[in-house]
Amino acid sequence: MAEGGAGPGGESLLFLTDEQLRKGIEAMFFAYRGFTADPDRILDNYAYGRAHHRALHFIHRSPGTTVNNLLGILGVTKQSLNRVLRTLIEDGLVESRVGRKDKRERHLFLTEKGAQLERELSDAQRARMRAAYRAAGPAAVAGFRQVLEAMMDPDLRRQYQTIKDTTS
Amino acid sequence: MAEGGAGPGGESLLFLTDEQLRKGIEAMFFAYRGFTADPDRILDNYAYGRAHHRALHFIHRSPGTTVNNLLGILGVTKQSLNRVLRTLIEDGLVESRVGRKDKRERHLFLTEKGAQLERELSDAQRARMRAAYRAAGPAAVAGFRQVLEAMMDPDLRRQYQTIKDTTS
DNA sequence: TTGGAAAGTCAACAAGGCTGACATAAAATC
DNA sequence: GATTTTATGTCAGCCTTGTTGACTTTCCAA
Structure with a gap:
């Protein structure tokens, strides 16, 4: 895989020094901090954390998704996700509906209130992404x-x- | 900033839909998981965490750096960093030398053992970065x-x- | 020389990961 | 119809890694 380096569109062999790779690694590290900084600031005002943001994002993204789907996407345990979902449901940001076909499943939706917070968070994150895209x-x-x-x-x-x- | 979009090298105005930006956001999310996956697996074998990895990385990167320098780079509190440093020092991976000019400062260095672990971690991370670079x-x-x-x-x-x- | 700032340490707490054990309901299978 | 599997939820307890607050030692400047 990638061993000749001269695939379709490839310039030629890529000689990558440890130094170049280290810069890429550090770029990821510092950029990810920026990537999460704005939502984190907003979340502080609501006593929620990054875990809540991720849940809101993917429920917004795929309304009606099941708990199990979400587990696969987020890569956490059900116990961990459940703690987050429980607070979001209690606070009226997320609605959990028993499945019609398979009643074991719970389908997750954002309430109006949940959609509002999701919008506030994603607006901030998109603004930064947009600025970076335009600059680059x-x-x-x-x-x-x-x-x-x-x-x-x-x-x-x-x-x-x-x-x-x-x-x- | 970036409001016209037609800076040097810019094609023209960039029209960025929320959908395009969302894809970029999710790409960051999923890629960062991959980015940390290999070191995380290795760290499990040593009962260390990501915080230890970050400390080893930046001490390797700037030998003799002070605790305060490291704080600025890592963006955590000194108390949080101290816990990580203490275990690394106790386990003989990091050496802390009292500053000669300013005895309040501690200068940090990797021991041979610390350098070994740092190499194991960064080899894994570089391998993934190299593969991604070559593929792209x-x-x-x-x-x-x-x-x-x-x-x-x-x-x-x-x-x-x-x-x-x-x-x- | 004394008072404040800086660097580092210790203690205690919180968020959010994890595992393990268990309960329930529904679906799937035998 | 009985049994097993699946989807979900819950409780308890642990770990890592953030946080704040209080403290010591050292340095520097008024």
Whole structure:
């Protein structure tokens, strides 16, 4: 895999020094901090954490998703997710409906209140992403997405693409 | 900032839909999971966590750095960092030397044992980064770095560039 | 020389991961 | 129809890694 380096579109062999790779690693580290900074600030005002944000994001993204689906996407245990979901449901941000076909399943939806918070969080995160995209330009954006996709675990990449295809 | 979009090298105005931005956000989320997966697996064998990895990385990166420097880079409280450093020092992975000029400061160095673990961790992380870079190609890599850099908080970007310049 | 600032340490608490054990209901299978 | 599997939820307890508050030692400047 990638051993000749001269695939379709590849320039030639890529010689990558440890130094170049280290810079990429640190770029990921620092950029991820920026990526989460704005939502984290907002969440502080509501006594919620990053875990709540992730749940809201993916419920917004796939309304009616089941708890089990969400577990697969988030990669946490059901106990961990349940703690977060319970507070969101108690606080009236998320609604849990028993499945019609399979009554064991719970389908998750954002309430109006939940959608509001999700919007506040994602507006902030999109604003930063938009600014970065504009600063870097369209070609850079394409490269950014390619490298990130190649960096995912195959299982996670499948999750990412499934979600991506569902709505694009 | 970036409001016209037609800066040097910019194609023209970038029209970015919420959908495009959401994909970028999810790409960051899933890619970061992959990014940390290999080191996390290794750390499990040693009863260390991601925080230990970060400390080892940046001490390796800047030998002799002070605790205070490290705090600025890692963005955690000194108490939080101290707990991690204490175990690394007790376990003989890190050496802490009292400053000669200012005896309040502690200068941090990896021991041979610490350097060994750091190498094991960064080898794994670099391998994934290398594979992703090769799969995506050189142009994509440049774009990847540009977008990440634009996504950082200005303070963090300065940290990143300081470190970058020190050794490139 | 004394008072404040800086660096580091200790103690205690909180969020959010984890495992394990168990309960319930519904679906699937034998 | 009985049994097993699946989906979900809950309780208890642990770990890592954040946090704040209080404290010591050291340095520096008024």
